[in-house]
Amino acid sequence: MLINCPYCGLRDLTEFVVAGEAVARPDAHGDLDGADARAAFADAVYLRENPAGVHREHWFHAAGCQSWLLVERDTRTHEIIRVDAISAGMARETL
Amino acid sequence: MSNNADASQQSILVPELTPRYFAPGRRGAAITPPEVTLALITDEDRFNVEARRGKSAELIAAIAKAFGVSPIDRPVTVETDGVAFVGVGPARWHTISRGEGRAGRRVRLIEAARPLATVVDVSHGFVTFRLSGPKARDALAKLAHIDLDPASFAAGACAGAALHGVNVQLRRSPDGAAFECAAPRSFAASVYHALIRAADPYGLVVESLA
Numbered sequence: 400m401l402i403n404c405p406y407c408g409l410r411d412l413t414e415f416v417v418a419g420e421a422v423a424r425p426d427a428h429g430d431l432d433g434a435d436a437r438a439a440f441a442d443a444v445y446l447r448e449n450p451a452g453v454h455r456e457h458w459f460h461a462a463g464c465q466s467w468l469l470v471e472r473d474t475r476t477h478e479i480i481r482v483d484a485i486s487a488g489m490a491r492e493t494l
Numbered sequence: 495m496s497n498n499a500d501a502s503q504q505s506i507l508v509p510e511l512t513p514r515y516f517a518p519g520r521r522g523a524a525i526t527p528p529e530v531t532l533a534l535i536t537d538e539d540r541f542n543v544e545a546r547r548g549k550s551a552e553l554i555a556a557i558a559k560a561f562g563v564s565p566i567d568r569p570v571t572v573e574t575d576g577v578a579f580v581g582v583g584p585a586r587w588h589t590i591s592r593g594e595g596r597a598g599r600r601v602r603l604i605e606a607a608r609p610l611a612t613v614v615d616v617s618h619g620f621v622t623f624r625l626s627g628p629k630a631r632d633a634l635a636k637l638a639h640i641d642l643d644p645a646s647f648a649a650g651a652c653a654g655a656a657l658h659g660v661n662v663q664l665r666r667s668p669d670g671a672a673f674e675c676a677a678p679r680s681f682a683a684s685v686y687h688a689l690i691r692a693a694d695p696y697g698l699v700v701e702s703l704a
Contacts, residue, residue, distance in 0.1 A: 406584055411639045462656040464583035487547055
């Protein structure tokens with residue numbers, strides 16, 4: 400399987416580390432001990448959609464340019480639909 | 495592994511930068527002339543230069559003003575007199591400075607980049623080998639996971655890549671004649687032995703470039 404890294408180009412799967420389904424981290428401001436914050440963090444840390452189909456994952460190009468990537472992939476076919484580099488300016492909800 | 499080279503053949507100019515495993519001499523198949531040359535580069539300063547957030551364009555301009563060439567934010571090398579800017583990641587370069595005048599270039603780099611980037615001297619973190627000769631690519635291809643054909647790894651190209659299971663900074667010289675492999679120092683002995691093994695069938699000369 401090849402992943403098209405936006406910086407390095409097409410590279411072998413073995414150069415990457417997968418960090419699982421892309422889940423936005425909950426807002427870390429305010430009362431972190433409150434019931435809502437605890438529930439939100441429990442969701443973000445433990446709960447996954449695990450769809451049969453298209454979903455988005457975080458990958459890290461460990462043996463290459465060391466970029467974090469947002470990979471859109473079909474779990475049934477392993478087809479990679481889209482790869483974006485994660486940048487500081489990215490909207491929170493896209494992560 | 496045969497080790498027929500005498501330790502006294504090692505460079506006396508840079509003993510502290512010559513690894514203990516490094517043994518210059520003729521190795522491998524008895525092919526004349528040998529088709530691969532592996533050289534240890536010892537007169538090198540290497541800096542990791544990473545632009546601060548949003549300062550990439552300003553950094554490139556500042557370096558262009560100081561050195562007369564603009565680093566490119568892609569995996570390619572830009573070289574000028576004694577210094578090369580090698581793209582190693584988004585808004586990140588290895589600046590490689592060799593030979594005479596390194597002290598002056600170090601100061602110039604720091605002065606140009608300091609407000610706009612983090613500059614870390616990683617010279618002692620890496621050991622750099624250069625492979626040249628008609629079979630250098632064949633030897634390297636046995637160990638690398640990337641396509642080294644000139645169509646996809648052209649002169650001046652560079653890549654962070656796994657080589658013999660070690661993450662190295664690989665690049666092809668701007669004239670296309672040689673490959674350079676900068677391995678993390680702790681893993682360089684393993685890479686060195688793998689390169690020698692890979693080049694063995696072609697006949698190999700190991701030498702030190704001071």
